[in-house]
Amino acid sequence: MALPYKRIIVKIGSNVLTQADGLPDAARIEHLVAQIAALKAQGLEVIVVSSGAVASGRSLIKISDKADAVTSRQLLASVGQVKLLTLYAELFGQHQLVCSQVLVTKEDFRDRVHYLNMQNCFRALLQHNIVPIVNENDVISVTELMFTDNDELAGLIASMLDADALLILSNVDGIFNGDPKNPASELIAEIAPTTTSFSSFVTTQRSQFGRGGMITKCHMAHKVAQLGITVHIANGKTDNVLPRLLQEDVANTRFLPNKSASGKKKWIAHSESAAKGAVRVNAGAKTALTDATHAVSLLPIGVVSIIGEFQKGDIIRLLDEHEKPIGLGIAEYSSEKAQERLGQKNQKPLVHYDYLFINT
Numbered sequence: 001m002a003l004p005y006k007r008i009i010v011k012i013g014s015n016v017l018t019q020a021d022g023l024p025d026a027a028r029i030e031h032l033v034a035q036i037a038a039l040k041a042q043g044l045e046v047i048v049v050s051s052g053a054v055a056s057g058r059s060l061i062k063i064s065d066k067a068d069a070v071t072s073r074q075l076l077a078s079v080g081q082v083k084l085l086t087l088y089a090e091l092f093g094q095h096q097l098v099c100s101q102v103l104v105t106k107e108d109f110r111d112r113v114h115y116l117n118m119q120n121c122f123r124a125l126l127q128h129n130i131v132p133i134v135n136e137n138d139v140i141s142v143t144e145l146m147f148t149d150n151d152e153l154a155g156l157i158a159s160m161l162d163a164d165a166l167l168i169l170s171n172v173d174g175i176f177n178g179d180p181k182n183p184a185s186e187l188i189a190e191i192a193p194t195t196t197s198f199s200s201f202v203t204t205q206r207s208q209f210g211r212g213g214m215i216t217k218c219h220m221a222h223k224v225a226q227l228g229i230t231v232h233i234a235n236g237k238t239d240n241v242l243p244r245l246l247q248e249d250v251a252n253t254r255f256l257p258n259k260s261a262s263g264k265k266k267w268i269a270h271s272e273s274a275a276k277g278a279v280r281v282n283a284g285a286k287t288a289l290t291d292a293t294h295a296v297s298l299l300p301i302g303v304v305s306i307i308g309e310f311q312k313g314d315i316i317r318l319l320d321e322h323e324k325p326i327g328l329g330i331a332e333y334s335s336e337k338a339q340e341r342l343g344q345k346n347q348k349p350l351v352h353y354d355y356l357f358i359n360t
């Protein structure tokens, strides 16, 4: 039976789009575009997150050995993104579809105004039946401004757009319970929302042109599934993988979704890097906050200490007594006021439930 998705994000990894020599695989891209066009014809909304700018740049210019790694990446991506999108535009055109380019940085997800502007643009693109093709703005995103990889970017886009599913295309059939090259390893068909540890079977090994690797993919997929979005990891080199995935007719690993969270909570969940300070909560508060059956706000009586300074409206991290992160939230008042109210009864919540995201 076909999976009942209406809006999907398709993330196409560097390895799917790149040949063994590091140059772009135009035939693969053509086949993927044809598959996306087929899904569009069935009425699905598709947003593509595509890597491949650096690989495309490699096919156009030779960079001097003197250039450092950051400058080389900027140069290759700046040149390559034009070629990549030109190819996409031509191929989608053959299916009477228009695609668009959306280049983003991590900063755009930290700033609420940028975030809402982006969201508004995506909505308008989808209303006009355009296929948005998203990539990191590699020219600007350098070192600490960078996403871990395009999987992280795809996860953020999926939650921002409230997608039904995120389909991650890599060069493996999914997640195996051991080294994927070992014939004894088996594919894991489903991962429950309660599974949080992947290090026992996923190695830090990366594919030839990949950036983050499978372990970061797993953490991102878990987080996205926590927000109520199903995540599939499948092999982008398999023929007709996208329509077959939706027909449940191809190998893949599926991260089962948790119950859906609000748009604001989704934004908060991905805002860790924007956090201004932290609060340590006592064991009782931790138990109450992590109990998935009740909506609970964080009250000052449960706060043990305040770390750093924050103002009303800032994102703050919630830690347990051993400083283990348990969630993120928006502070209802400043760290100064919170300090005055620390441990006191009958005080206004420091973080209201509606502005609280707890890792489960």
Ligand SMILES: Nc1ncnc2c1ncn2[C@@H]1O[C@H](COP(=O)(O)OP(=O)(O)O)[C@@H](O)[C@H]1O
Residues within 6 Å of the ligand: 013, 014, 015, 016, 151, 169, 170, 171, 172, 174, 175, 176, 177, 178, 179, 180, 201, 202, 203, 204, 205, 206, 207, 208, 209, 210, 211, 212, 213, 214, 215, 217
């Ligand atoms: N348990 C595992 N199951 C599947 N793949 C794994 C596992 N452990 C490590 N990997 C590696 O993860 C790689 C895919 O991740 P990555 O390099 O980030 O790809 P992409 O460029 O598609 O994002 C695979 O090529 C594989 O070598």
Ligand SMILES: N[C@@H](CCC(=O)OP(=O)(O)O)C(=O)O
Residues within 6 Å of the ligand: 012, 013, 014, 015, 050, 051, 052, 053, 054, 055, 077, 135, 136, 138, 148, 149, 150, 151, 209, 210, 211, 212
């Ligand atoms: N933005 C880069 C790709 C970065 C990246 O993380 O790629 P991937 O390993 O596919 O998640 C490019 O277009 O070349």
